């Protein structure tokens with residue numbers, strides 16, 4: 009990637025870059041070394057055709073389904089039925105305090121699916137995930153790896169806002185996750201980027217800290233879909249010193265998207281326990 013453009017992306021992301029000073033003369037040899045920033049990938053991730061590849065990557069999530077509500081059962085719904093079911097869902101108490109449910113947004117044939125925790129106040133008001141300041145940062149993070157927001161699919165674990173942005177309760181996740189499971193099935197993404205501790209721990213069925221989950225490739229249960237964990241943009245807004253690590257995660261995602269699909273050498277062993 010052209011250096012000026014790369015620096016522009018990093019600046020937009022808020023990642024501080026040290027640029028080595030040129031020596032003033034042959035006598036002045038001291039410079040500030042640049043940190044080892046990863047080379048950003050070229051901004052080209054081809055959109056996938058809707059037919060064919062999606063069927064090939066349809067996933068089995070039987071294990072997850074066992075804990076799902078049966079009414080409504082989203083496992084056979086198409087997109088329209090699923091969106092309608094979420095819009096009118098009253099399966100958990102969160103429907104009482106929501107302004108509206110937040111289904112998901114983006115390319116339904118996306119190669120990359122981004123999964124967060126739950127809607128916040130802005131999302132509850134606007135009906136779209138990852139809007140507001142955190143959403144704007146996510147957009148800049150995606151732009152930094154050459155992915156417009158419209159090219160990925162963005163959804164949350166919970167479709168309704170927990171009051172006061174509290175953590176989701178296990179029973180709420182149990183009631184709601186069937187919708188997300190069906191979204192994953194319908195999209196069949198090549199990769200999942202999971203943002204934030206809550207979503208990562210629920211999806212991976214683990215209590216391992218986010219710090220130990222990020223920085224490596226994992227897989228989503230029996231689906232085998234490669235999954236990367238990174239910090240939630242809202243956390244990055246509060247802790248900008250972690251942006252460099254988020255940048256590393258994004259570069260790893262971009263590099264893998266550019267690699268040939270379904271390369272078995274890139275897969276971690278199926279069902280490997282998360283330590």
Ligand code: SF4
Nearest residue numbers: 097100103167168184
């Ligand atoms: S959070 Fe999920 S399960 Fe609960 S009411 Fe909203 S859509 Fe239904």
